[in-house]
Amino acid sequence: MHGALRKEIATYEGRTTHSAAAHKRALQRIPLGVASNYRHYEPYPLFVKDGQGSHIHDIDGNEYIDHNLCFGALMAGHCHPAVVKAVEQKLHEGTTFGMPHDQEWELAEEICDRYPVEMVRFGSSGTEVTMHACRIARAATGRDKIIKFEGAYHGLHDTALVSVKPKAEDWGDPEAPTSVPGGGGVPKASLANVAVAVFNNLASVERRFKENPGQIAAVILEPILMNVGLCLPRPGFLEGLRKLCDANGALLIFDEVKTGAKLAWGGASDFFGVKPDIICLAKSIGGGLPLGAFGASRAVMELISQHKVFHGGTYNTNRVAMSAGLAMFREVLTRENYVHVGKLSKKLAEGYRAIVKKSGLQAYVASAGVNGALMLYPQEIRNYRDWTKIDVDLWRHYWFAMVNRGVLAQPYWWDEQWTISVQHTEADIDKHLAVFEEVAPALAHAQQERGVAPVGAAGH
Numbered sequence: 001m002h003g004a005l006r007k008e009i010a011t012y013e014g015r016t017t018h019s020a021a022a023h024k025r026a027l028q029r030i031p032l033g034v035a036s037n038y039r040h041y042e043p044y045p046l047f048v049k050d051g052q053g054s055h056i057h058d059i060d061g062n063e064y065i066d067h068n069l070c071f072g073a074l075m076a077g078h079c080h081p082a083v084v085k086a087v088e089q090k091l092h093e094g095t096t097f098g099m100p101h102d103q104e105w106e107l108a109e110e111i112c113d114r115y116p117v118e119m120v121r122f123g124s125s126g127t128e129v130t131m132h133a134c135r136i137a138r139a140a141t142g143r144d145k146i147i148k149f150e151g152a153y154h155g156l157h158d159t160a161l162v163s164v165k166p167k168a169e170d171w172g173d174p175e176a177p178t179s180v181p182g183g184g185g186v187p188k189a190s191l192a193n194v195a196v197a198v199f200n201n202l203a204s205v206e207r208r209f210k211e212n213p214g215q216i217a218a219v220i221l222e223p224i225l226m227n228v229g230l231c232l233p234r235p236g237f238l239e240g241l242r243k244l245c246d247a248n249g250a251l252l253i254f255d256e257v258k259t260g261a262k263l264a265w266g267g268a269s270d271f272f273g274v275k276p277d278i279i280c281l282a283k284s285i286g287g288g289l290p291l292g293a294f295g296a297s298r299a300v301m302e303l304i305s306q307h308k309v310f311h312g313g314t315y316n317t318n319r320v321a322m323s324a325g326l327a328m329f330r331e332v333l334t335r336e337n338y339v340h341v342g343k344l345s346k347k348l349a350e351g352y353r354a355i356v357k358k359s360g361l362q363a364y365v366a367s368a369g370v371n372g373a374l375m376l377y378p379q380e381i382r383n384y385r386d387w388t389k390i391d392v393d394l395w396r397h398y399w400f401a402m403v404n405r406g407v408l409a410q411p412y413w414w415d416e417q418w419t420i421s422v423q424h425t426e427a428d429i430d431k432h433l434a435v436f437e438e439v440a441p442a443l444a445h446a447q448q449e450r451g452v453a454p455v456g457a458a459g460h
């Protein structure tokens with residue numbers, strides 16, 4: 001660890017003694033002291049007190065401009081008035097019944113208006129809806145295997161938890177990656193049903209189809225790979241996948257858990273002009289409440305009506321989450337708000353680029369929609385293995401230095417990215433940039449001392 005990082009961590013520890021104590025207490029009863037592994041990092045995570053608009057406080061009373069926004073689930077920002085009003089009202093009318101109600105078709109209409117799907121079912125998380133998407137694709141094709149991309153994250157079910165962050169000693173052939181379990185408990189049978197391909201490499205996908213003739217049910221991907229900072233599809237990549245799926249009788253699943261709301265009004269299919277067969281939505285469509293949805297053509301979704309594919313869930317369409325979802329589609333994810341966040345996003349990304357250039361830092365800034373990331377690598381990454389070359393301690397230096405100056409620039413972990421909410425202001429972006437301008441020269445200096453030479457890392 002270089003000296004400047006050590007100093008930033010010491011400052012962090014000095015500012016956050018209550019978080020340290022809270023974490024110590026939590027460790028006694030909760031593995032890692034957190035409710036989701038992604039929330040844990042060294043020396044200990046910030047414990048949050050409250051949030052309002054674009055800002056949060058930790059339990060030591062420090063205030064931050066929040067670009068973590070619950071790992072990108074809060075394009076609404078904290079306590080958006082439209083969401084609060086909708087939710088409050090429903091809290092007094094009954095939260096959950098396990099019976100159908102009118103908000104279901106209302107939200108289904110909103111989704112079908114915006115995305116190229118004809119029917120929708122709801123769930124409560126991204127994991128749930130990507131799981132159902134894979135299952136219905138398997139049922140629709142009568143095939144078992146799914147192609148996913150190395151480094152891609154689609155949640156925690158057995159099909160998704162394959163080659164999420166494989167280590168170099170396990171990952172195998174760069175053109176035909178080994179299917180590596182994302183931890184214990186993923187059955188070998190699941191691994192055998194997931195063929196791993198390389199993002200931005202159509203030949204690797206074609207090869208998987210050839211190796212598994214008539215066996216691939218679907219290709220699942222995030223149209224922008226967001227589990228590696230931010231990695232855009234190369235021109236023609238998504239179109240090529242569409243063709244390969246059509247040629248091989250497989251379905252194309254867009255996991256739009258992040259991009260669905262945050263990339264553009266109509267999500268990635270609209271932005272890139274490529275129509276998938278199944279779309280998965282979650283995170284920001286729920287305005288902070290647990291809400292997911294998956295949708296497809298009538299022909300595919302009718303498999304549920306015909307009792308050929310089973311779908312259910314006690315908390316599906318609970319009225320609190322549905323009210324939040326309706327408020328999001330009708331009052332928050334509006335065309336005007338996309339113009340507002342678009343301006344802020346451009347300002348932040350361009351501001352970062354100018355500061356990177358001025359400081360001499362060997363890095364680039366990736367951005368799309370309301371997301372972006374400082375990529376501490378000299379060339380644009382194309383896939384997961386490129387991303388593993390990022391200098392992790394330099395990234396930690398960046399993150400802690402920003403936090404110590406009141407900016408939560410993104411969630412902790414260098415595979416994440418910043419989000420801008422509709423409640424962020426020009427002043428927030430100005431402050432964010434001013435802090436980055438203060439921090440960048442020290443980063444450039446540390447980078448020169450450490451050598452630009454990459455440090456391999458497999459993340460969490």
Ligand SMILES: Cc1ncc(COP(=O)(O)O)c(C=O)c1O
Nearest residue numbers: 125126127153154155255257258
């Ligand atoms: C692209 C993508 N898909 C699926 C998921 C899983 O969503 P959830 O955490 O709601 O289960 C995530 C979560 O980060 C995600 O980013």
